[in-house]
Amino acid sequence: MWIEMTLNGKPVAVEAPPDISLLDLLRDYLNLTGTKEGCAVGECGACAVIMDGRLVNSCMVLAPQAHGSEVITIEGVHGPDGGPNDLQQNFIEYGAVQCGICIPGMIMAGEALLMHNPNPSRQEIRMGLAGNLCRCTGYQQIVDAIEATAKGRQKG
Ligand code: FES
Ligand code: FES
Known part of the structure; x- marks a missing residue:
């Protein structure tokens, strides 16, 4: 299925299986590997991203749930010059x-x-x-x- 979202301020559309997590969508389909997989069961927070203004563990969000949402990952956090904020x-x-x-x-x-x-x-x-x-x-x-x-x- 096609999943569309605003990712780090830019619109993206990506085709992916409906049964994968947002974490896998980010890492495996969008090549954003800054978001880490620790436990993969919602207990460690290594995979945390901001979705529609809320902190979520992306391993616990199904990729289709992100359709139409605004997601910020670690790649979207930086200073004005692109370095650390x-x-x-x-x-x-x-x-x-x-x-x-x-x-x-x-x-x-x-x-x-x-x-x-x-x-x-x-x-x-x-x-x-x-x-x-x-x-x-x-x-x-x-x-x-x-x-x-x-x-x-x-x-x-
Ligand atoms: S990988 Fe541990 S909470 Fe998601
Ligand atoms: S788990 Fe090593 S710096 Fe936090």
Whole structure:
């Protein structure tokens, strides 16, 4: 079937089987491999993308459910010059990245949180990351990076 959506701000149409996940559609049919597969059963958040303004685990979304929607993946998150945006830069500066497998999902969770709550408390940041597992960092630096980004965006 044909699936049409707005992907990272651009219209796309792709032919794919109706029984695959949005994660597989992105990675295998659209070549957007920044979105990672961790557990494939909705528990780790490595595959998180923003769909119609909501953070979703793309392994748990059937590709046809994305038809007509607006999807943002990690490839759609960047600064004006195409390099890292402020959140990604803060992940680097606060040492929030180790092996990296969770990071695209963490960035998407951070962006989704800041979209809905531009000035979150540390507790709210932790709640915003509740669906995203990281085996490496202990989360502290990730929370620090999101908090610093929120403060930076408040200042404008
Ligand atoms: S790969 Fe989707 S939640 Fe783990
Ligand atoms: S940096 Fe390795 S799982 Fe998060």
